[in-house]
Amino acid sequence: MYARTFIECAFVGGISIASRKEVAKLAGVSEATVSRVLNNVGPLKEETKERVLAAALKLRYTPSSLAQSFARRRSGHLGVVMPYLPNARLFSTYYFSEILSGIGSKAREEGYDLLMLFRNAEERVDYNELFKMRKIDACIVLGAKEDPGERASLRRLKEEGHPFCLINQHFEGEAFHEVDADHVEGSWQAVRHLLDQGFTRIAFLNGPASYSNSRDRLTGYLRALEDSNLPLDESLLFEGNFSRKSGAIAAKKMLPLLNEIDAIVAANDRMAIGLQQGLQELGIPRDRIPAMVGYDDSEAAELTTPALSSVRVPFYELGEIAVSKVLELQGNSRSEISTPSQVIQIKLSTELVIRASSKSKKSEEE
Numbered sequence: 001m002y003a004r005t006f007i008e009c010a011f012v013g014g015i016s017i018a019s020r021k022e023v024a025k026l027a028g029v030s031e032a033t034v035s036r037v038l039n040n041v042g043p044l045k046e047e048t049k050e051r052v053l054a055a056a057l058k059l060r061y062t063p064s065s066l067a068q069s070f071a072r073r074r075s076g077h078l079g080v081v082m083p084y085l086p087n088a089r090l091f092s093t094y095y096f097s098e099i100l101s102g103i104g105s106k107a108r109e110e111g112y113d114l115l116m117l118f119r120n121a122e123e124r125v126d127y128n129e130l131f132k133m134r135k136i137d138a139c140i141v142l143g144a145k146e147d148p149g150e151r152a153s154l155r156r157l158k159e160e161g162h163p164f165c166l167i168n169q170h171f172e173g174e175a176f177h178e179v180d181a182d183h184v185e186g187s188w189q190a191v192r193h194l195l196d197q198g199f200t201r202i203a204f205l206n207g208p209a210s211y212s213n214s215r216d217r218l219t220g221y222l223r224a225l226e227d228s229n230l231p232l233d234e235s236l237l238f239e240g241n242f243s244r245k246s247g248a249i250a251a252k253k254m255l256p257l258l259n260e261i262d263a264i265v266a267a268n269d270r271m272a273i274g275l276q277q278g279l280q281e282l283g284i285p286r287d288r289i290p291a292m293v294g295y296d297d298s299e300a301a302e303l304t305t306p307a308l309s310s311v312r313v314p315f316y317e318l319g320e321i322a323v324s325k326v327l328e329l330q331g332n333s334r335s336e337i338s339t340p341s342q343v344i345q346i347k348l349s350t351e352l353v354i355r356a357s358s359k360s361k362k363s364e365e366e
Contacts, residue, residue, distance in 0.1 A: 247274020
């Protein structure tokens with residue numbers, strides 16, 4: 001990519017700054033040609049490009065992203081929408097930190113700055129305004145959940161042809177651009193691992209049903225039971241909100257049934273760790289805590305005692321791919337974006353990582 005267009009001025013802080021006119025004069029071309037070269041717009045001879053770039057370098061013609069954004073009718077910003085949760089430290093969670101790392105790395109590689117946008121669940125969402133005000137060129141939505149207002153706003157984005165992409169969420173009956181992981185398969189793998197060791201009374205601590213990944217994990221759990229001809233016992237289904245605290249709360253609810261539970265699958269590591277700690281605080285010794293599998297394979301999974309088995313999700317890759325795909329959309333025309341065959345729906349594989357927490361006492365003795 002060629003150097004950016006620049007704001008012209010005579011002096012800044014007492015230092016002389018070259019103008020586009022001076023660059024044009026030194027290169028022997030028009031100012032319009034200088035602008036086209038520096039914005040990489042239109043067909044140009046290589047010899048002309050080289051002369052302009054050499055002149056700009058010699059005169060220290062300094063780039064200006066503001067001028068470029070007006071020239072290209074783009075902001076240079078990639079919007080990342082996240083839920084606004086006042087009491088949650090989102091950036092410290094493995095889920096958000098990994099996805100944002102992938103997004104940030106790829107965006108920087110592509111020459112985009114990130115604009116973080118926090119969505120308040122109490123307020124009406126209108127993503128279209130962000131594009132109309134030219135605050136962003138493309139948008140990635142994290143933490144979306146099933147909500148009529150959210151669904152309607154995303155539908156308007158699609159109808160207007162704006163480039164956007166969902167990560168780790170899909171809406172039934174809607175063909176939105178999305179990059180996701182196969183949570184049905186991931187949950188099935190976790191339950192299958194426990195069933196293969198002879199556990200049959202498997203409790204399931206899931207996240208809120210408003211998130212599609214929670215519904216997918218439940219589907220995987222049910223499918224694994226069905227494959228083994230085991231009936232569903234709804235007394236073994238529990239719900240948290242993906243926080244460690246909700247795992248500790250679930251421990252109190254499971255305590256009366258603990259003698260009937262062989263093993264537990266939790267929908268993320270934070271809840272699994274909260275559940276482990278909660279049971280210990282309730283007086284349950286470690287050797288009496290049921291076999292357990294978490295989800296996400298966060299760094300904390302290896303630090304628990306016993307180390308937590310977990311389903312690995314490629315969050316970093318989800319972020320990278322989302323940026324690549326949404327920027328591809330950003331370069332397309334509206335008619336191409338709105339064509340159903342052009343809808344991006346990518347699903348990455350998960351992987352079960354087995355550690356001590358999910359092994360039966362019999363297998364440990366062997």
